[in-house]
Amino acid sequence: MKFYDARQNTKALEALEDAINADPKFIEAHMLKANIYSDIRDYEKAIAAFRSAIAINPDFFINNFYGLATQEYLGGHYSEAKADFEKFISYPKASKTLSAKAKSMIESCSFAEEAVKNPVPFNPINMGDSINSADEEYFPAITGDGKTFLFTRRLKTLTADGRRTEQEDFYVSTMGLKGWKTAQPVTEINSDGNEGAPSLSADGQYLFFTACEELFNTSTTQRKTNGSCDLFIAKKVGDKYTNPRNLEIPVNSGAWESQPSFSSDGRTLYFVRAVKGSNNVSQHDIFMSRIGDDARWSDPVSVSDKINTSADELSVFIHPDDQTIYFSSNGHTGMGGQDIFYSKREPNGEWGEAVNIGYPINTPNDEASLLVSPDGEVGFFSSDRPGGKGGEDLYQFNLYEKARPQPVTYMKGKVYDVDTKKPLGASFELIDLATGKIVVRSTSNSVSGQFIVCLPAGKTYALNVSKDGYIFYSDNFELKDAKSSKDPVLKDVPMKPIKAGQSIVLKNIFYETDKFDLKDESKTELTKLMDFLNKNPKVHFEISGHTDNVGSKPYNQTLSEKRAKTVYDYLIAAGIPAQRLSSKGYGDTKPISDNTTDTGRSQNRRTEFLITSVDQ
Numbered sequence: 001m002k003f004y005d006a007r008q009n010t011k012a013l014e015a016l017e018d019a020i021n022a023d024p025k026f027i028e029a030h031m032l033k034a035n036i037y038s039d040i041r042d043y044e045k046a047i048a049a050f051r052s053a054i055a056i057n058p059d060f061f062i063n064n065f066y067g068l069a070t071q072e073y074l075g076g077h078y079s080e081a082k083a084d085f086e087k088f089i090s091y092p093k094a095s096k097t098l099s100a101k102a103k104s105m106i107e108s109c110s111f112a113e114e115a116v117k118n119p120v121p122f123n124p125i126n127m128g129d130s131i132n133s134a135d136e137e138y139f140p141a142i143t144g145d146g147k148t149f150l151f152t153r154r155l156k157t158l159t160a161d162g163r164r165t166e167q168e169d170f171y172v173s174t175m176g177l178k179g180w181k182t183a184q185p186v187t188e189i190n191s192d193g194n195e196g197a198p199s200l201s202a203d204g205q206y207l208f209f210t211a212c213e214e215l216f217n218t219s220t221t222q223r224k225t226n227g228s229c230d231l232f233i234a235k236k237v238g239d240k241y242t243n244p245r246n247l248e249i250p251v252n253s254g255a256w257e258s259q260p261s262f263s264s265d266g267r268t269l270y271f272v273r274a275v276k277g278s279n280n281v282s283q284h285d286i287f288m289s290r291i292g293d294d295a296r297w298s299d300p301v302s303v304s305d306k307i308n309t310s311a312d313e314l315s316v317f318i319h320p321d322d323q324t325i326y327f328s329s330n331g332h333t334g335m336g337g338q339d340i341f342y343s344k345r346e347p348n349g350e351w352g353e354a355v356n357i358g359y360p361i362n363t364p365n366d367e368a369s370l371l372v373s374p375d376g377e378v379g380f381f382s383s384d385r386p387g388g389k390g391g392e393d394l395y396q397f398n399l400y401e402k403a404r405p406q407p408v409t410y411m412k413g414k415v416y417d418v419d420t421k422k423p424l425g426a427s428f429e430l431i432d433l434a435t436g437k438i439v440v441r442s443t444s445n446s447v448s449g450q451f452i453v454c455l456p457a458g459k460t461y462a463l464n465v466s467k468d469g470y471i472f473y474s475d476n477f478e479l480k481d482a483k484s485s486k487d488p489v490l491k492d493v494p495m496k497p498i499k500a501g502q503s504i505v506l507k508n509i510f511y512e513t514d515k516f517d518l519k520d521e522s523k524t525e526l527t528k529l530m531d532f533l534n535k536n537p538k539v540h541f542e543i544s545g546h547t548d549n550v551g552s553k554p555y556n557q558t559l560s561e562k563r564a565k566t567v568y569d570y571l572i573a574a575g576i577p578a579q580r581l582s583s584k585g586y587g588d589t590k591p592i593s594d595n596t597t598d599t600g601r602s603q604n605r606r607t608e609f610l611i612t613s614v615d616q
Contacts, residue, residue, distance in 0.1 A: 001032070009036050027056045033068060043075030043364075058244045066098050073109060074336045076364035078116070082109035094589060104333075111356070120358035122404070124381075124395040126388060130180040134149035134303045135390035137171075138382035141370045144202030144264060144320050144410045144454035145488065149177040150186070151394060152196050168194040170209070176318030188240050199260045202320050202374075202410070203442055203452035207241055208269065209262040227254040231271060238447035250299045251289050264320040264408075264454040266428075266441040267291055270303065277310050284312040285326060304351040307343055314338065315368040319376070322439070324405035325351065328368040332356065336364035342403055357403050364533045374454060378405040407457040409479055411489040414452065415444040415465060418494040423449025426467040426495065429528075431475065433460045433508070433521045444493075455479055455489075462508040462521075463491075464528045470495040471611070472532050474507045474525060498536060503610040505592075509567065516562035518570065526570060529609065533576055538615035542582045543567045544608045548601035549588040567607060582612070 003012035017263050019029040036051035050068035053060070085102040088094055094102075125175040131137060136154040151170045152511035157165050169190040171183040189195060189207065197210040212229040230252040234241040246252060256274035263270070277283040282459060287300040302308050303316075309331025315338075317326045323345040328338040333356050337364040341354040356362060357370075361379075379399040382392045397434040415426045425446030430453060432439050439461070444451040455461060457479045465473040473493050496502045508525035511518060518526075533539065544566035547556040561584070568583035594600035 004032065004036065009040060009557055025056050027053050027060055029062065030056065033559045034064075034071075038067065040070055041074075043071050046071040047075060047077070048205075049372050058300060062088060062094060062552060063098065065091075066102060068100070069105065073105060073112075074364055076112075076336065078109045078112045082106050082113075083155045084257070085109065108333045108336075111333045112359070115356070115359040116360070119360055121400045122360050122397055124383070124385075124397040125368040127180065127380075129389070130182045132389040132393040136382075136384075137394045139197045139259075139369050139393050140380045140382070140394055141198045141200045142202040142371060142373065142380070144374050144408075144452050145412060146374045148200070148204050149173045149175075149180060149183075150198050150200055151183070152198065153183075154391075167192075168196045169272060170195050170198055173495075186241065188242075189234060189244060194391070197259045197306070199262050201262050201266065201442075202264040202454040204263065205236045205266065205443065205445060205451075207236070207244075208232070208247075208262050209234075210245070210258040210260070210398070211244075212258075226252045227272070228256040229258045231257050231260050231269075233494045237288060238445065247297065251297050256284075259315055261316050261517065263322050265322055265439060266453075268318070268322075269297070270316045270318050270325070271291070271300075272314055272316060273300065279428050283310060284314055285603055286313045286316045306351050306353055307341075315340075315370070318370055319372055319405040319408075320374050320410075321376070321406040321408045321456050323456065324372075325371045326372060327354075327371075328366075329354070335359060335362045338366040338368055340367045340370050344382035344405075355403075358400075361397075372399060372405060373467065374408055374410065376407060382469055409487050409489065410452055410454045411463075411477075411491055412450075412452045413491040413493060414449040415467075415493045415495060416449050417470075418496050422466055423447065424495055425449065426465050426471075426493070428453060429464045429466075431462040431464070431523070431524045433462050436521075436524055447470075462524050464508075464525075465493050465495065466528075466532070467495055468535075470497055471502055471609070473506050474504060474527055474528070476508050498539060498611065498614060500611055500613050503608050506567075506607045506609055509607040511563055511566075514559070516566045518566055526567070526574075530571070530574055530576070533571070533580075537580075539611055540580050540613045540615070542610040542612050543571070544591075544610055545585045546590055546606050546608065547588050547606060549595045550601065551585060557585055557587035559585075560587050 003015060016029050016033045019026050030049050030053035034053060037046035037049055047068060050064055050071060059435060065084050067087035069081045069088060072081035072084060074217060085106045087101045089102050126132060135156055135600060137151055139152040141150045150170060152168050153171050155167050155169060170186040171493050172186050173180045173183040193211060195209050195211060198209040204269045209232055210229050211232055232244040233247055234244040258272050260269055260271040268288055269292050270286060272284050273287050274282055275285050286303045288303050289297045289300040289384050291297050307313060309329060311331030313327055313329045315328040326340060328340055328343045330338050332341055334356055340357045342357060343351045343354050346352050371381055377399060378396050378398050380394060382394050384392045415424045416422060417424055426444050429438055429443040430440040440453050441454050442451060460478045461476060463475040473495055506525055509522045543564045545560035547560050564583035564585050568581060570576055589606045594605040595604060
């Protein structure tokens with residue numbers, strides 16, 4: 001017992017063997033032996049020791065059946081575990097608390113038995129020398145286009161005096177013509193301390209990660225935590241990340257925060273926090289916080305009672321579809337240890353029931369850190385299974401259909417000044433035209449002007465891009481036929497400086513067919529136009545209406561005038577001074593495309609915004 005209390009397990013086991021040799025029926029020695037093997041997770045030896053104790057006297061300590069069943073469950077012996085849990089609860093004097101847990105474990109045993117009988121497709125493949133090394137690799141992250149792969153590597157080195165040290169750094173690989181290129185260190189982020197559990201924004205412009213040292217310094221960084229582990233953020237400028245900064249309160253607290261996952265909506269951060277649960281016992285739950293227009297993070301809240309349990313939830317990953325969340329838990333019905341689960345968002349926006357991803361993805365061992373590719377077809381995870389490069393390696397596998405997220409595609413391009421061709425950093429908003437809800441907020445890279453935004457397929461979107469000193473950019477596109485991120489939208493965004501004579505087509509102004517009544521979907525664009533006009537009070541402008549050449553010229557002229565006047569009236573009613581604007585109809589006299597095709601005629605039916613003058 002003295003050795004055990006001092007955590008000298010080897011010496012404790014030697015002493016227990018001596019005691020058992022002296023008295024094979026020394027039941028307490030068998031029980032302590034079982035507890036030690038349980039502590040060090042040697043399930044088979046723990047099972048043997050519990051069985052020896054029970055064989056001596058099954059009624060001596062009925063909790064031995066609970067301990068035996070737990071080790072059998074964790075060791076994958078599900079039918080035996082179920083029988084021993086049932087034996088435990090058959091005792092009238094069994095603890096009510098443990099009996100309740102045993103009944104829950106019986107459900108898990110039944111689930112695990114069926115899962116083993118009905119395995120899901122799973123064929124993991126090592127990601128190879130470009131990603132894996134003799135060191136350990138884990139916690140992967142990926143961009144929305146699936147072409148940048150970032151992960152944690154634990155580097156093992158020997159000091160000058162022969163001591164072995166370990167350090168966690170980030171490495172990144174990009175997709176080439178022949179697969180992943182050899183991963184390189186992210187030198188501007190890596191430090192003398194540890195960096196771990198990274199998450200990339202869909203466009204790769206932001207990197208979230210965990211640092212746990214209370215205070216450490218390098219030549220480039222000074223990172224201080226609020227206690228234990230904190231979350232940090234770094235922004236990409238050009239092709240390099242800026243010095244990371246602590247996300248601070250309220251995201252970080254005096255507790256342990258780690259394992260972030262940033263949603264493709266550009267607003268929501270999911271992460272894991274250590275909290276005090278029932279009976280003041282520490283547990284890990286998944287929280288979420290949203291960043292507002294004022295750049296402040298909201299107070300984090302528990303993600304859902306359907307996801308968090310009284311046990312541990314870890315390794316959260318929100319897919320770019322923003323509708324499917326993957327995580328690990330030992331609190332839901334599973335195979336033993338930490339299992340991987342997923343939940344899908346319901347029509348009301350709440351998360352649905354947690355679903356075990358199945359055997360053999362889940363096993364009696366701990367599974368964690370699942371990453372799913374943007375197209376939903378490939379899963380990535382780390383494992384120390386035999387045949388790897390060394391320690392934990394990163395693997396990939398084809399994810400079976402039922403566990404896949406919604407199909408998503410992405411839009412990729414560059415924002416630039418239409419006159420100088422200079423790249424611009426600008427703000428994006430993508431709006432679901434059916435609901436008017438902003439689904440993505442993002443920015444383009446301030447040096448390269450490049451951007452990537454992820455979009456669930458099957459919808460029609462409005463795109464608004466804005467930058468001070470420029471007319472906002474308006475567009476819309478339909479993704480009803482896009483099946484996955486193999487069908488990206490490639491779009492460069494030319495921005496026009498604010499000056500007289502510049503005009504844009506308001507592509508998200510919609511009217512009823514052959515009428516001048518505005519559709520509800522137009523409100524998004526009109527709100528954006530109002531924001532622009534209020535921010536630029538010196539701008540005077542004309543709203544102009546245009547039609548295709550179908551129908552008589554008088555009819556088209558009248559329709560174009562009425563449509564322009566409708567927008568004019570809307571802006572006046574919203575508070576824009578009448579002296580700043582005018583409206584005019586041009587009928588079919590100013591086509592911008594060919595009127596012989598449906599596409600051309602659609603482009604000619606338009607409402608334009610023309611700057612007539614700018615006050616000095």
